Amino acid sequence: MPQYNLVKQSVCKANSPSEPSFSEADCTNSVRITVPKVAVLLCTYQGQRYLAEQMTSFEVQSHSNWEVWASDDGSSDDTHAILAGYQQKWPEGRLFVNVGPAEGFAANFLSLTCKDTIEADFYAYSDQDDIWEVNKLTRAVQWLQTLPADVPALYCSRTRLVDADNNEIGVSPLFSKAPSFANALMQNIGGGNTMVFNNAARDLLREAGENKSVVTHDWWVYIVVTGCGGQVFYDSEPTLRYRQHNGNLIGTNSSWGARLKRFRMLFQGRFKYWNDSNIAALRTLEHRLTSENRETFQCFAKAREMSLIPRLIQLKRAGIYRQTLLGNIGLIVAAILGKI
Incomplete structure (x- = not known):
C-alpha cells in the first residue's frame, strides 16, 4: 500500500467586507x-x-519522507558505531540496520531489494561513500509520479565526480541515445547510486529473486525494467557527488585508462562471461519480457552460439547497441572475435 505522509496546509483567503471572517x-x-x-x-x-x-546528505534532502535501510556486509571498522549513532540521533523509524549476506555488493543490494519487511512507494539505492545533492530524491520522485503505478519505472542520472576530499573533478558522460532493452543487454547507463524505482519494478526484481549471479545489481535493474516494458528516465542533471578514491569497487569508466582496461577485459573474455551471467538470470523472467524484447533476447542469445557470418547477421537483427561510437566499435570487434 502507498506509504504517504499527510501534510496540513491552509487555503483560507484574506477577509473582505463582503465575506464572513474565518477563525484560525x-x-x-x-x-x-x-x-x-x-x-x-x-x-x-x-x-x-x-x-x-x-x-548527513540524507538529512538535508528536500524530499522529507524517507527512511534508510542499511545492510552491512561484515564491517570490522567503525561502520556499525556510525550507524548506531545516527539511529540515536534520528527519530525512531528513520534508520534500520540489517546483516548482509556477505557475498559481495550486488548480492547485498539484491537482498535489500527483496526484503519483504521494507514497504515504501519508491526505492533508492545508495552507496556508502557518495554525497547526495539536496534535490536528488525530489527530482526522482517528481518523474516517477508522472507514470501509472503499474508501469515499472526506473530513474537514474549523471553524477558529479569528486576526489577523496570532495573536490570536483568532472562529471560522468552524458549519454544521448534512448534507454532501451537492446542497449541494456550491452551496458548499464545509470549508476546504482543514482537509481530510484517504483513498486512495479521492485515486484519484477523480487519475482526473479535475490539469489541471482548477476554482474552488478544496477545493470540487472536496467535490463529487467527495459525488458519487461517499463520506462527509464536518464536525467542529464547530476544528482550526487560520486567520490573517486582507491577503495572504489566500481568507479567512473570514462577515462582513457578505463577504456583500455575494458578492451583488455574484452580480449580476456570477461564481457562474454558477463553476458553468460545476465542471460542465465534473465531466463527466469523471460515470460515477463514484451514480445518484441523476447525476440531481441532470443536473437541475441542464439547469435552468440553461431559461426562468424551468421553471428554478425543475427546480432544486427537483434539491434543491440552501446551509447558511444567507441563503444559500438568495441562491440563490433567483440562480435567478430566471438567475445560477446
Missing part, C-alpha cells in the same frame, strides 16, 4: 498533501571514512 481553526486541515515514502537501500562495508557525510 477554520483555516487548518483544509488541504492534505501526500508525500510518497522513499526507502533508501544503503549497503555498507568498511565504510567508516565517508559514511557520515553520506548520512
